[in-house]
Amino acid sequence: MAPILEIRNLTVSFDTAAGPFKAVAGIDISVSPREVLAIVGESGSGKSVAMLAVMGLLPPTAVVTADVMRFDGQDMLPMSERERRRIIGREITMIFQEPMASLNPCYTVGFQIEEVLRGILGMSARDARKRAVELFEAVGIPEPAERLGSFPHQMSGGQCQRVMIAIAIACNPKLLIADEPTTALDVTIQKQILDLLMDLQEKHGMALIIITHDMGVVAETADRVVVQYQGKKMEEADVLTLFETPKNPYTRALLSALPEHATGGRLSTVTDFMAAHQGEDA
Amino acid sequence: MAADTSPEIVIEGRAITRDYVMRAGLFGTPRVVHAVNGVDFAVERGKTLAIVGESGCGKSTLARIITLIDPATNGTLLIEGQPVDIARQPMTKALRATVQIVFQNPYGSLNPRQKVGDVLMEPLQLNTDTPASERRERAMAMLQKVGLMPEHFNRYPHMFSGGQRQRIAIARALMLNPRLLVLDEPVSALDLSVQAQVLNLLSDLQEEFDLTYVFISHDLSVVRYLADDVMVMLKGEVVERGSRDVVFGDPQHEYTRKLFAATPVTDVEAIRARVARRAQLLQTQSGPAT
Ligand SMILES: Nc1ncnc2c1ncn2[C@@H]1O[C@H](COP(=O)(O)OP(=O)(O)OP(=O)(O)O)[C@@H](O)[C@H]1O
Ligand SMILES: Nc1ncnc2c1ncn2[C@@H]1O[C@H](COP(=O)(O)OP(=O)(O)OP(=O)(O)O)[C@@H](O)[C@H]1O
Ligand SMILES: [Mg+2]
Ligand SMILES: [Mg+2]
Numbered sequence: 001m002a003p004i005l006e007i008r009n010l011t012v013s014f015d016t017a018a019g020p021f022k023a024v025a026g027i028d029i030s031v032s033p034r035e036v037l038a039i040v041g042e043s044g045s046g047k048s049v050a051m052l053a054v055m056g057l058l059p060p061t062a063v064v065t066a067d068v069m070r071f072d073g074q075d076m077l078p079m080s081e082r083e084r085r086r087i088i089g090r091e092i093t094m095i096f097q098e099p100m101a102s103l104n105p106c107y108t109v110g111f112q113i114e115e116v117l118r119g120i121l122g123m124s125a126r127d128a129r130k131r132a133v134e135l136f137e138a139v140g141i142p143e144p145a146e147r148l149g150s151f152p153h154q155m156s157g158g159q160c161q162r163v164m165i166a167i168a169i170a171c172n173p174k175l176l177i178a179d180e181p182t183t184a185l186d187v188t189i190q191k192q193i194l195d196l197l198m199d200l201q202e203k204h205g206m207a208l209i210i211i212t213h214d215m216g217v218v219a220e221t222a223d224r225v226v227v228q229y230q231g232k233k234m235e236e237a238d239v240l241t242l243f244e245t246p247k248n249p250y251t252r253a254l255l256s257a258l259p260e261h262a263t264g265g266r267l268s269t270v271t272d273f274m275a276a277h278q279g280e281d282a
Numbered sequence: 283m284a285a286d287t288s289p290e291i292v293i294e295g296r297a298i299t300r301d302y303v304m305r306a307g308l309f310g311t312p313r314v315v316h317a318v319n320g321v322d323f324a325v326e327r328g329k330t331l332a333i334v335g336e337s338g339c340g341k342s343t344l345a346r347i348i349t350l351i352d353p354a355t356n357g358t359l360l361i362e363g364q365p366v367d368i369a370r371q372p373m374t375k376a377l378r379a380t381v382q383i384v385f386q387n388p389y390g391s392l393n394p395r396q397k398v399g400d401v402l403m404e405p406l407q408l409n410t411d412t413p414a415s416e417r418r419e420r421a422m423a424m425l426q427k428v429g430l431m432p433e434h435f436n437r438y439p440h441m442f443s444g445g446q447r448q449r450i451a452i453a454r455a456l457m458l459n460p461r462l463l464v465l466d467e468p469v470s471a472l473d474l475s476v477q478a479q480v481l482n483l484l485s486d487l488q489e490e491f492d493l494t495y496v497f498i499s500h501d502l503s504v505v506r507y508l509a510d511d512v513m514v515m516l517k518g519e520v521v522e523r524g525s526r527d528v529v530f531g532d533p534q535h536e537y538t539r540k541l542f543a544a545t546p547v548t549d550v551e552a553i554r555a556r557v558a559r560r561a562q563l564l565q566t567q568s569g570p571a572t
Contacts, residue, residue: 014441016437016441017436018433034564040473041473042473042475042476043443043444043445043446043472043473043475043476044442044443044445044446047443048443048444049443059440097444097471098387098390098444100387100390101387101390142338146304146313149304149305150304154302154304155338156337156338156341156342157337157342157386157387157466157467158337158338158500159337159338162337180444180471183467183470183471184337184386184467184470184500185337185500186334186335186336186337186500186541187500187502187541187544187545187546188336188540188541188544189336189337190500190544190546191544191546202563202564213445213472213473213474213477214546215474215548216545216546216547216548217546219546219547219548219552219553219556220546220547220556223557223560238557239553239557240550240553240554240557243548243550243553244550253475254473254474254475255548
């Protein structure tokens with residue numbers, strides 16, 4: 001099946017006081033309709049920046065290049081800002097890593113989700129309200145109708161995260177990019193959210209890219225996994241292969257750093273592991 | 283330190299309550315949310331109390347009360363045996379230095395116009411007489427302790443990844459050598475390698491300075507690794523508490539059991555079963571069309 005999103009040789013560098021800084025050093029990513037791709041990797045390895053580049057949401061100090069950037073058969077590279085905006089926020093939506101920073105503090109959460117429903121799906125105010133309540137319910141926000149009137153600061157961290165998830169799925173996107181979507185959630189609600197995402201994915205054939213550091217989330221959702229380290233792709237495999245026979249030392253390090261694998265008093269860090277396994281094939 | 287053998291309680295709360303008044307719309311009738319509802323707790327010096335619980339159950343609200351950011355609506359808070367009520371008496375520098383917090387939302391808690399170096403030096407400047415050169419030195423050392431680089435010193439918060447910002451927030455909280463540190467989901471945004479690094483750092487610091495932690499987390503494997511005592515909250519109330527081994531070994535409350543059962547599994551057989559289920563589903567769904 002043709003991929004819904006195909007990216008080849010994506011690079012992103014930032015202008016900094018100390019000269020250009022390369023945050024993404026030429027990665028390829030592709031995901032098919034109905035597929036769940038997980039991206040895992042060390043902090044600062046360019047996972048969020050790569051996805052923000054696709055969304056066109058990086059600050060002006062970022063320089064983005066790619067050989068191919070294609071969504072649903074359309075070449076995104078030559079697109080004007082306006083053409084891109086027809087896709088972004090409708091056909092591709094994103095759950096951002098920092099929910100509280102991405103909700104507007106000045107508007108109620110109800111206003112923010114209803115704005116999407118009216119603006120993008122053309123719903124009447126009444127239908128939008130009704131649908132907003134349903135969406136809040138689906139993501140497990142208690143007393144959804146009343147909660148529509150809350151401002152972001154009146155909600156807990158996990159509640160804000162769920163508001164953002166509700167906004168991102170409101171218009172049935174073809175591709176949902178979820179950047180650490182469940183970090184603020186306890187496991188019971190995490191499970192509810194992951195089930196919801198998988199359900200949408202299976203029912204509407206939505207493609208899903210999940211960026212996560214939680215190998216449990218990977219184990220329970222992904223079809224395919226990309227492992228990133230220092231701005232580069234280290235390994236790509238289907239989920240079973242990755243857990244069964246991880247090839248790359250960094251992947252093995254990630255799996256052994258799980259706190260449940262802690263032996264004795266200390267957790268082994270990836271650096272420890274990489275040092276101990278130096279010289280092994282990458 | 284006192285020579286008596288009874289453990290010293292660093293922080294204690296008695297029947298702590300926090301209500302929020304909510305109004306549905308401009309003319310709606312006000313409604314009271316009991317975010318925290320009669321919570322008792324006590325933490326001994328050098329120990330870690332972990333608070334786990336459902337999203338929205340009042341953990342961050344309690345954290346803000348413990349760190350003297352918000353007043354409780356009702357109840358008594360004692361720090362090192364002294365009752366503290368910020369609604370009545372002003373905060374002192376000494377108290378500020380005693381309790382520190384790492385917020386759940388690292389980006390929101392960092393000033394976007396302040397360089398990271400300044401973020402770290404500011405608490406020293408405001409609360410101590412540390413000379414400028416030493417402030418710089420200590421900030422630089424702390425930056426590296428949390429796994430960041432000297433060249434990050436002059437960068438602004440937006441130039442960092444989520445996990446890097448979280449480490450900046452941890453570094454800032456540690457600058458004043460607090461005796462009590464409240465950590466609200468401090469490692470949830472971190473990848474495993476950095477998570478391990480931060481958790482190791484926290485346990486080193488605890489040992490070195492006899493630090494007391496209140497550690498809020500929904501990650502049970504992390505809690506199991508680091509807690510002495512565990513308190514489980516649901517809808518503003520404590521539903522279970524005890525030593526780590528007791529709570530993990532023999533959970534009593536239904537919610538605690540539910541939490542343990544929902545923990546994702548990473549074992550290969552479970553993944554194999556899921557993959558097979560999914561392959562079948564996608565096949566029946568797409569039919570002969572694809
Ligand atoms: N505006 C910016 N200016 C300069 N550097 C930046 C900027 N934004 C991000 N970076 C750098 O780019 C690198 C990649 O950041 P990114 O946010 O993609 O990391 P990540 O893989 O998502 O990490 P995490 O798991 O911690 O979220 C980091 O080293 C970060 O410091
Ligand atoms: N300023 C406020 N006004 C009204 N309600 C509030 C306010 N702050 C918090 N609440 C409500 O109080 C309850 C407890 O919130 P709190 O942030 O303490 O939860 P939490 O346990 O930290 O959740 P999470 O794990 O999602 O961060 C929630 O239902 C929240 O919506
Ligand atoms: Mg990120
Ligand atoms: Mg919270």
